[in-house]
Amino acid sequence: MMRFIEGSLAVSDAVRMCRPDVVSAYPITPQTHIVESLAEMVANCTLDAEYITVESEFSALSACLGAVAAGSRAYSATSSQGLALMFEVCFNLAGMRLPMVMTIANRAISAPLSIWNDQQDSISLRDSGWLQFYAEDNQEAADLHYLAYKVAEDQKILLPAMVCFDGFILSHTYEPVDMPTQEEVDAYLPKFNPCQRLDAKDPISFGMFAFPEYYMEFRYAIDQALQQSREKIREAGKEFKEKFGRDYSALVEGYRLEDAETVLVAMGSLCGTAKDAIDEMRGAGRKVGLLKIRTYRPFPGEEVAAALKGAKRVAVLDKNISLGSKGAVGLEVKDVLYGSGIPVLDYIVGLGGRDMRKRDIERIVTLAEKGEGDLFYGLREEVA
């Protein structure tokens, strides 16, 4: 049913229908509406879950870890500093192959302190072994939760997943979102059926330490699971389309890529603004298209290469910066296009809530056409 709903509440309702057994989270802007809403559902018995009000994000994710190990479906949500505080537990969950889903309402990381959006927080955890999905709008943000649980809990994958949506820009925006019924979600997302759990009837030791003769193999196994998850995401996306009508069967999505000479690459809500800007530029005869990356981990290298093979130039919009290097998406795209001769220009944009307008997208396309890239876009004059 189409509902006119705040992004955070679309997410919390989607989470409710995923039937988590244990929810544990700590308030942080701009994620807070999600967990407030879940707490309310538990208080009103519309969600049958244990809600653990922890004293920090670190404990939130640690509690989720314990819950998943004990065989329950767990959920958390956070942003920015909260995710940074969870760093250690993030690596631990993936390493222990404990699947769960966490929503990231993307927000810049201090210092300076900023509550506003960029994607530095989740990007900083790209190496942790979590699947990472980025939503363009609140429909995707909600939908990706059903898909994320399905993929994460698959016996061949068993890895945690982050559903990332831009803080405020999506989390605090009211827009129409098609929400399925509980029955429809139940038919899509099976009950969590862990292959091993903490159980006195069948004791197992979790979280052992590995000598050098084993450690690499376990890390290899995690990487293998992530590599294989691409196929599982496609499968789950295909089934999603059959059941709900929206197509997530690819890890990337092209927009007006046909005959596009300049192809923009972006993740998250910026894609929407870019699409409008592209329509205007196309109207003016400029051959511009967009490649939206929905799944950043595992990185869809083959899809990206295939989608970009006809481009004359690629302009990557990164809402993050690997300080001392380049934007994280830009680096990936350069890697994928290595040897193709297609120039990849990286633009660091929208950090700490700097608004990105259609005209900014158009200016970046102009810069790319001139071959000017690998820069922070739109810096204040006193800096430039």
Place this chain on the structure above:
Amino acid sequence: MALSVGCTAKPGKSRGNRTGAWRVFKPAFKHNKCTKCGLCAMVCPEGCIIEQEDEFMIPDYDYCKGCGLCAEECPAEDIEMVKEEK
């Protein structure tokens, strides 16, 4: 051996590690003045001192590290630490 998922293991595997090899001194259970009180078994950090059918205690030398705690604690002074020639 296939690796477990997420570095887990079922019980029993630690027995593959025969810590008896660490031993320099060996507790000799003389069973002369032994009152079968069981304190030696209780205080052994390895848990490797086992009651026999005759209720006397015998350490499992596969795992005994030779720490001497049993000999020190034995109220009957019936356990002697002897240099082990392997």
Place this chain on the structure above:
Amino acid sequence: MKELRIHGRGGQGSVTAAELIATAAFEGGVSAQAFPMFGVERRGAPVQAFVRFADKKIRLRSQVYEPDYIIVQDSTLIADVNVFAGMKKGGIAIVNTAKGGGWTVPPGVRLITVDATGIALETLGVPITNTSLMGAFAAASGEITLEAIENAIRHRFSEELARKNIEAARRAYNLVKGAA
């Protein structure tokens, strides 16, 4: 696509006003989007909220810089905030005031004043102007119908409160229609 910018003060319910207007538009069959100016402003500080209306899915995510409409919830803001900034020609500015105007607006912009606070006090007994301003906006812009507003109010408020708010919206609607 049409864009609305709402100016108010923290605590006056600008975000709720944006949400209510967008909800009414959505329920009237229009595609809509509402979002606040993402800030850390506390009670009393000038704030903004935005609404977009379109006949197809709205993808644009930037803030609103060149609004077709503005609503000023509190005319005391006008001295300190350039509420009319960027307004499009042919745009409509709705200002809540009992005074009746006197502000210089950009060329081609129509200024409509309405005593939403007075209406709110008479109908609701409290100076919460959201629903009166919605009525005024509906009458002035034609983006939403009075019926859609009434439905949105009914979905949000309990029966008694909904009745009063609908009354507030209607009175403002009729006032603006009558003046037009």
Place this chain on the structure above:
Amino acid sequence: MVDKTLELFDCGHRACGGCGPALAARLIMKAAGTDTIVVSATGCMEVFSTPYPETAWKVPWIHSLFENAAAVASGVEAALKKQGRSEKVVVIGGDGATFDIGMLCISGAFERGHDFTYICYDNEAYMNTGIQRSGATPLDAHTTTSPAGKCSTGNRRPKKDMPAILAAHGAPYVATTSIAYPNDLMQKVERAIETKGPCYVQIHAPCPTGWGYEGDRTMVMGKLAVETGLFVLFEQTDGTVTRVKKVMRKPVEEYLKGQKRFAHLFKPTRNEAEIARIQATADRNAEKFGIDIKLKKPVEKPEG
């Protein structure tokens, strides 16, 4: 009732010979029984008991990180509750994990009132990383980060009063015990597990390597700590001390002399002032908990 024959902590673990914490693990598990899920913090015990694939644990066991055991246990407990399961949750952490780095998670979990038992095996320093001081290191102990030297007498601070901190959280049952008193230990662990809500048991567990004594003296060291009044065994129910182990007190010197970590108090010269400070600590403990056994004195003749 505790089944003393139960062995749930298996042979083949890699603890040092005469390890107090290894003995603690065995005794804890005898008291806890098979229907227990153990959550371990990173530390010496975790490392010596679970090198992949050799686990010494015969019960379900999980280790996540150094500082989060109480939070992981919160999640386990919540999951069990949701699933309607009856296993008991027991956390085992060293003093570093408990007194220092894990304090936040412990405080949160106790305040929330989860039904679990937190057991700290207290060997009074970070042994896993090579004997560094922790909040549980006693006054004047030499560690690698509180070394005794020309202008230092070792650790400058007294041991943190962790039982009091957790009692202040409203823990229904708080107890201290020692591996040197196996029956006392098992009884207290059993009582903690049986008590609903977050309970705390602190087990004094001497470490031959870290303290500098031979492994066969582990029980002796444990007993001396209690007999000198430096480690008091007590039980506290709903905030009230209900039971205290009384002793015929010995001078602290008898305990200190046998350990290299206190050797600087005796060599090259005897440091009377510091020994007196430690004795004063024991005296305060004795006074506070009333541990001294008072011998009946002959009735004095009335004056005059």
